[in-house]
Amino acid sequence: MTASTKQITNMEQLLEGIWKQNPVFVMTLGMCPTLAVTVSGFNALGMGVATAFVLVCSAGLISLLRNFIPKEVRIATYIVIIATFVTLVDYIIQAVSLALYDALGAFIQLIVVNCIILGRAEAHAAKNPPLPAVLNAFGMGIGFTIGLLALGCVREILGAGKLFGVSLFGASFQPWVVMVLPPGGFFVLGGWLLLFAWWAKRKESNHG
Amino acid sequence: MDESLGQIFVITLLSSNFVLAMFLGLCPFLGVSGKLETAVPMGIATSFVMLVASLCAYGLNWLLGYFELEFLRLISYIVVIASTVQLVEMAMKRFSPALFRALGIYLPLITTNCAVLGVALFQTARGYDFGQSVAFSLGGGAGFTLALVLMAGVRERLKLSDIPGAMQGTALSLMLAGLLSLAFMGFGGIGVSR
Numbered sequence: 001m002t003a004s005t006k007q008i009t010n011m012e013q014l015l016e017g018i019w020k021q022n023p024v025f026v027m028t029l030g031m032c033p034t035l036a037v038t039v040s041g042f043n044a045l046g047m048g049v050a051t052a053f054v055l056v057c058s059a060g061l062i063s064l065l066r067n068f069i070p071k072e073v074r075i076a077t078y079i080v081i082i083a084t085f086v087t088l089v090d091y092i093i094q095a096v097s098l099a100l101y102d103a104l105g106a107f108i109q110l111i112v113v114n115c116i117i118l119g120r121a122e123a124h125a126a127k128n129p130p131l132p133a134v135l136n137a138f139g140m141g142i143g144f145t146i147g148l149l150a151l152g153c154v155r156e157i158l159g160a161g162k163l164f165g166v167s168l169f170g171a172s173f174q175p176w177v178v179m180v181l182p183p184g185g186f187f188v189l190g191g192w193l194l195l196f197a198w199w200a201k202r203k204e205s206n207h208g
Numbered sequence: 209m210d211e212s213l214g215q216i217f218v219i220t221l222l223s224s225n226f227v228l229a230m231f232l233g234l235c236p237f238l239g240v241s242g243k244l245e246t247a248v249p250m251g252i253a254t255s256f257v258m259l260v261a262s263l264c265a266y267g268l269n270w271l272l273g274y275f276e277l278e279f280l281r282l283i284s285y286i287v288v289i290a291s292t293v294q295l296v297e298m299a300m301k302r303f304s305p306a307l308f309r310a311l312g313i314y315l316p317l318i319t320t321n322c323a324v325l326g327v328a329l330f331q332t333a334r335g336y337d338f339g340q341s342v343a344f345s346l347g348g349g350a351g352f353t354l355a356l357v358l359m360a361g362v363r364e365r366l367k368l369s370d371i372p373g374a375m376q377g378t379a380l381s382l383m384l385a386g387l388l389s390l391a392f393m394g395f396g397g398i399g400v401s402r
Binding site for chain 1: 229231235238279283286321322324325326374375377381383385389390
């Protein structure tokens with residue numbers, strides 16, 4: 001009985017980050033990498049997976065060490081743990097795909113200051129045993145990746161007429177170049193948020 | 209890397225503005241830009257931390273290169289930035305308690321401001337020398353303050369206008385930021401030597 005209730009809570013932990021508390025669309029955290037690297041679907045996917053990896057590893061380690069870290073220096077400890085995993089990811093990406101490494105550039109190392117990771121460490125991993133902490137972090141990571149993909153795909157389709165490097169519309173398509181330039185990032189994310197806000201408002205008025 | 213100091217300053221201030229073109233420091237940009245009187249001190253405090261972080265990063269990078277410990281770069285940068293922010297916080301509490309209270313939670317959050325770590329990482333990646341690093345961090349800080357103040361000015365006006373329900377909040381702020389960013393793209397080409 002206890003096992004089954006635990007299973008449900010674990011499942012909820014996982015789903016929370018994907019939908020109900022999606023880091024990009026609901027909490028609007030981690031904006032800097034979200035907007036900077038999402039000029040194409042491929043970059044967005046790489047960034048999302050890298051962030052998810054750091055998120056899961058640091059959440060697991062912090063959760064394991066949660067009873068040993070003194071309260072006064074906890075933020076500094078979390079930052080050092082996160083920075084360690086980010087350094088690891090930095091070298092892994094460099095070894096696996098040099099093209100991705102060049103495209104993401106300094107933004108891989110900037111994962112350290114992504115508010116989502118420190119936020120999860122402080123709000124969740126420091127208070128929970130490893131399994132729920134890791135599941136929660138994994139959900140958040142997936143949610144973040146979905147958010148990045150939603151931005152990256154829209155920007156690549158509109159701005160370059162391609163999706164994951166495959167041309168969609170043929171030669172007659174005039175690319176909407178502003179979408180792959182910085183302002184496009186703001187516009188597309190603003191558009192998504194507007195869509196969600198409008199949807200929430202409509203649902204609310206239907207119920208009321 | 210034969211750009212002059214003035215060029216680096218102007219380019220990081222305008223055409224590749226930290227907030228509007230490189231997407232660094234968006235959290236405080238969206239968070240503190242509601243009112244002009246908090247936007248200005250926040251910009252100045254962040255600029256100061258950026259300058260100190262840039263100087264420390266320059267020294268650290270040389271030191272790490274000397275001992276061939278480059279893989280520790282990220283960790284040492286972030287530790288230095290965290291301590292600098294702590295110092296600024298203590299100094300501000302001692303010399304200007306009113307300002308300290310006004311900035312509240314956003315002061316310690318400078319640690320996780322991408323703009324600060326961004327300065328350190330980009331100057332390393334681009335191989336700037338000492339003078340160039342200083343010009344880069346000053347331009348970045350001034351650019352951050354400029355974007356923050358512009359945004360605060362626009363948002364103060366918005367409070368007086370009638371906005372459709374779904375448009376309120378972050379969505380509108382992002383659209384505004386997009387328009388500002390579009391305007392700043394007009395500066396493209398400034399400072400580039402012919």
